[in-house]
Amino acid sequence: MSDTSSIDAVMVEKEDAVVEEPKEPELIDEEEEEANTNKPEDAAQEVEARPEKLQQAAAAPVQIVSIGNEEDAYAFTFHKDALNEILNKVPEKEHVAVVSVVGAFRTGKSFLLSWFLKYLHSDANGDAAKDWYTKFDKLGGGPGSNPDDTDAETHGFDWRGGSERNTTGIWMWSEPFSRTRADGSKISVLLVDTQGMFDHETTMALTAAIFGLSTLLSSHQIYNVDKRIQEDNLQQLALFSEYGRMALEQEKRESSADDSDENISAAVAKAPFQSIEFLVRDWQNFEDDEDEELMEKEMSEYLETVLKERDAKDLQETRDHISSSFEKISCFMMTHPGFAVTKKKYEGDVSKIEPTFLVLLDKFCRKVFGENLQPKTIHGRELTASELAAFMEAYALLFKNGAAFPEASTMLEATASANNTVAVNATISTYVEEMDGFAGPDAVTFRKDEDFRAFHDSVMNKSMRAFDDIATFGSANSIRKARMKVITDITQRLAMYEKLNESRNPLAGLETFLIPSGVAVLSYILRTIADATCSSWSQTCRASSDALSHILAAAFIFLFIVYLTKAKQIHDKLKQLHGAVTAMFAGDSSSEKAPTRAESKIKND
Ligand SMILES: Nc1nc2c(ncn2[C@@H]2O[C@H](COP(=O)(O)OP(=O)(O)O)[C@@H](O)[C@H]2O)c(=O)[nH]1
Ligand SMILES: [Mg+2]
Known part of the structure; x- marks a missing residue:
């Protein structure tokens, strides 16, 4: 577990480090939060209402974005404290991966996420048994599960079969999962569930807004579709392509300002969004005698067919937009889990699930959380938890006044602004970390003037280089403002370190x-x-x-x-x-x- 104060500290710094629009983040007090959360049976509230001891013991889905109603044009409310509580559990400098699932209402998104939880627990040390999915009787999060139950086995994303719940919003599992990457480094995985898209009550604008926010937030987005990939599924994705095009153009402009050719090709190759995976549920076309290898072949051939060039201009444009917006597009197919699973009374009994579904589920889990697992990046930079919080906040603010889909330029501005905030925080942290060790409150040695200055100069140079590495995006004016902010802040801190150092001068006051x-x-x-x-x-x-x-x-x-x-x-x-x-x-x-x-x-x- 991390130093839990660290993210709070960064977030506090971040609040005064905001250098331009968007405005101060909305801090929601409890009353307001209650009013904004659209359903009384909201699990986030259930979590809050539970006794302290249980809250600590029981992991649960936590609502990080709730969505209003017709009266406020479906405005999004960002639950910053709830998100920070989760992100504080990630070790301070560890990168985070965000795996989210979007798609139509009641297509088994939460059911799948509950399986992810089982897999991640089984594979905590990277050594999940081949048949890990048979090692327990019941899947958590189903109708029989009680969120107050201290038995972790019963917890999961809420997939209560049959009930017509409509709690729209974005949910994150309260515990990050630590995974080891191929290079041996650690990464924390956050699981995100989205609710209330494409149902009969949700407008297309709201669906697009939830989809957009989830896309901006994820490193790997699973697009859950029923039976096949349809043209409207593709069109939904293509909506963000305008943002993608603008982001790419900006990168090209920046790279051409730089003389190195290497940089140009690296930047142009980068799509603004990371990885999208179509997950086709209830796929009916596998032959009975197909082995796993053949199934995989069928999956990639299917994706190729869906994305292949079309004569019709609009169809082709949709495909072009998607290809240029995502770094990676993939596809996986799952068979029907068996009719027992779709029954109202089904409570998650694993033995009632079709074996082929379980085999494919195992393959899919290993694919998502294995070597494909990538940290969340923004313009190629891997994010830590506190940095993710800054972006998440900026993105949620885009939908603060209602779920009208924001202009691509506004999304891009929000990204740039959050990026500057992240650059300011990272620069100041680098400076403070080094200076604290040298002349901070706990240092004991008096530093001679020339040593002190030389150390400050070198740390300052290092910190400013860190700033320049991060603040590469957005208008030159806002970057300049952010730079000034850093310099002013560091100058104030320098004065404090000088005073601290002087207080350690053994000769001071001897006159x-x-x-x-x-x-x-x-x-x-x-x-x-x-x-x-x-x-x-x-x-x-x-x-x-x-x-x-x-x-x-x-x-x-x-x-x-x-x-x-x-x-x-x-x-x-x-x-x-x-x-x-x-x-x-x-x-x-x-x-x-x-x-x-x-x-x-x-x-x-
Ligand atoms: N047909 C079918 N039903 C499923 C599948 N996975 C889960 N279900 C059932 O679909 C219902 C809705 O699942 P849920 O996960 O809540 O859907 P969500 O609204 O997309 O999150 C539940 O009754 C599940 O048991 C699947 O792959 N195929
Ligand atoms: Mg669900």
Whole structure:
């Protein structure tokens, strides 16, 4: 588990780091949240209503976006705190993958996601048994499951068969799943469910809005379709192509401003959205004798047929738009799970599911969460959890006033603005992390002026390079503003580090003692000389000696008063001096362990 304060800290910084529109994120108080959540049986509320102990124990789907009603034009409400609570569980610098499922109402999206949960638990150490899906009796999230039940086996995305629930919105599983990538690095997987698309009550604009938000958010989007890929499924996808085209053009412009040819081809090759996979449910065309290899062949041939060139201009355009918007388009087919599964009373009994469905399900899980698993990227940059939160917030704001699908340029602006925010936060974190270790609240060594400046300069250069690497997108003016914001912030922090460092200077404040001590020593010496050299009959000489002894006494009294008022500081200073001298002789004055940010934070708290 991560340092849970870290995302909050970044988010707090982020709020004041917003450099241009969109406006301050909506923070929803509990009352407002209740009013905005469209159904009383809302699971997010169920989670909140549960006792603390159970909330910690039971993982559950959490609503991160709820959708209003006709009165507010189906405005989206982003539940920032709910999202952050999940993202805080991701280790601070770990990248995140977002796997989401979109598609028509009651096509088995939540059912599939509940299976994903089972797979991810079974494969927690990357060693799921070949027949992992037979190792338990029941699938969680079904009609018989109780969200208050502490038995994790019964939890899942809500796929209650038969009930006409219509809780529109976007849901995320409360626990991220840690996976190991092929290169050995860790990645946290977040599962996202969408509800309320393409049903008879949902307008096309709302469907497009949910679809759009989910596409912007995901690294791998599963588009669940019933029986076959239809033309309207493709058209729905092509809706985002305008955004894709603009994003690509912007990248091309940026690359041509750069002289390296390598950069141009790398940027042009990048589509704005990552991976989309059509998941055809209840596919009926596999032959009885087809083995897995043949089935896979059939899947890729089917996708090729669907996407192949068409004579009709509009059909061809749809295909071109999709191809240029997504980095990767794939297809998988599942057979019917068996009629028992579609019965109203079906509660998730695994033994009633058709074996072919389970075999294909196993293949699909391994495909999605195996080596294909990619972190969420924005313009080629892999995101951490706190960065994902910044983008998610900017995207949700696009639909704040209603589910009218935003202009591509607005989506692009939101991306650029969130990207600048991420760049500002990352730059400041880099600076703070390094400076904290060198001269932060927990550092103990006083740094000489020239060392301090040199260190600051090098950290500043490194941080600004980090900024330039991230802030590559959007208008030059907004990037410039974000850059200024970073510089102002770092300048303020520098002043604080200077003060902290100065407070560790063992010689600071010594002038209060040095001057009276010098006067005392000088008067003592002069008096000793006077006493030794004066002849007994010289009045002037005796008077001078007396005057010097008065000065000496006055200096001592002054020193004594200062000592009384500053006893504690003097004690500390002497300790510091002693420490500095000891360390100097031990030859390791600069090798104290740099405190981590987390340590300083804990101490500050
Ligand atoms: N025909 C069919 N039904 C399924 C499949 N998977 C799940 N179901 C059933 O479809 C109903 C709706 O499932 P659900 O996951 O809630 O659908 P969602 O609205 O897309 O999330 C439930 O009764 C499931 O048991 C499938 O692959 N094919
Ligand atoms: Mg569902």
